[in-house]
Amino acid sequence: MNARKPLVQVEGLTMRFGGLTALDDLSLDIREGEVLGLLGPNGSGKTTFFNVLTGIYRASAGTIRFNDQVLSGLRPQEIYRAGIARTFQRSRLSLSLTVFDNIVIGDYQHLQHGLIFNLFRRSAFRAEYERAVEQVRQLLAIFSPPLLDRLFEPVGAFSMIDRRRIEVCRALMSRPQLLLLDEPSAGMTHDETHALMDDILEVRGKLKNLTIVLIEHEMNVIERITGRCIVFSYGRKIADGTYAEITADPVVQTAYLGEAA
């Protein structure tokens, strides 16, 4: 297990917002092919870590290495092209656009952007468009077949769980090496969460090289799908190990429940 080489190496990562230190000298590794869970109380810096990793925030200090490429200081667009895709805690789909639109944009780097191509070479565009529809269909066939019949309906008409599925598909569309899932179960019922996790495990089964990092509060989700967990508290890593190890760790218990009286 530990022989796998690290896909992401984070060293001394610090993120300050004015007087608030959201990430405090954070160091961790993400190993190739693993499913890593990020845990921690609210405000412990998990989402901030994702935002720094994907370039939405620029770190105050520290480095992130991804496949030996230094990501610190790169723009989100460049980090996406390096092979990192994500979902958001609060769904960030374009509700007025169709399922197809929202998913195909995940493959933006492979869509042709030329003005002449898009505006005037309509038959060439159509050929590319039909290829893209086929690709989206294939992805949905693996991940979420019921959505296939509703490919051209606006996303606003879908339930929360379907929106999450669409977000995951959008992220997978670019065939990333690293997939970041920010609290996929947020706002969903127990059964929906269960169904979504089945889907994610299914993806795992089919894409062996995909590395997944997931932020989650639902402990049974973490237990079921992660191989390793890292616990954050006040922007620091306080524990690192399997689910059984971290739940037995007194430091983690203190972080969640407070000091014993």
Next chain:
Amino acid sequence: MSTMTSTLSRRRGGIAVQIALAALVTVYLWLFLQAQSQIEVGVLLVVGAAAVVLAGRLGLNRRIETAARTSPRAGTWCALVGALALIVAFYDVHYVLLMICTVLLFATACLGLTVQFGYVGVANFAGAAFFGIGSYTIAVLSTHTGIPHLLLIVVSGLVSAAIGSILILPVLRTRGHYAALVTIAFGILFRTFVEVNPVLGGPQGLRLPGISMFGYAFSDGLELFDQDVSFYVPYALLSLAIFGAAFAVIKSLERSWIGLSMDVVRTDETAAATFGIHIARWKVVAFMLGNFLAGVAGSVYGMMTGFVSPDNFTFSDSLLLVSIAVLGGLGNPLGLVPAAFIVLVLPQKLQFIQEYRFLFYAVVVIAILLFRPDGLLPRKTRLFFGKEVSR
């Protein structure tokens, strides 16, 4: 086999519906445009409103929509024929032709605003300034150079886009209301600049010659079949051609990866950045393309009216353009034509109620937005080639 014949008959039905609709609208517009008395105008307005409400009640709107979807080409041809029929019908009425040209040219400028506001989400409250840059450019270049006018129209659009590029930096760095403020400031700047600039005629403005194309001067008018044809007819045909071409390009833009990228930029910049979308690039493309169209429309308008002055390009003219784009249904190019018609022609036709006409017109606009909050013809969900109705 039977599905094939049913598709065919459905398509035929679709075409028939569209022809009927186009004929109806054309006849209505013909009646409306030639109406002189206040009673006629009033009756037509009531009939029009009643027809729209009734069509909604009877579910005709949906039939028209499916018809448009099954045979999209037919709609384009019907609209074109309808517009040509109107131009022919009013071949010797200067006043009506001028209104038709104005509607088409303002709608062209609003196609630009549609890309800016409706697609990429960049506010532009200086539409009239870019329109005016087009007018002034062609005014200066047509009096001082011998460049063919057809080329000058394109050059005017390019100059408008180029001058607009001064604003790129502030527009990219600001968002929402702040970006709007930047463009408002630019609009005022433009007007003041031409007003104090003696080379551009100052407050008196400039006169400019009419368009000549292929050795034919539009202002000469012409005589066909022993009838005097208004000199506005060639302008109307040119305006129709320009609007049609711009419309086709903007439609393709919407149904392309570029239109999709712009929509994602507008709805969520963070998500757009996360999926590699070049936010600045698409904002710049939309801004320049929009200003180009405004400049082109402005150049033809200037040549047609033969006169440009700073008073034609004020902030309230910019607001007029914005209100057309919003009233039509933001992001839907098709809505611009009825909206431009209501905003530009209705006040002219309502002259019988004198100073109350602007009051009435304002009430009409508010009523429309009250009952159709997304505009006259709200933008439809994008279907790239129109037929992907969920299998």
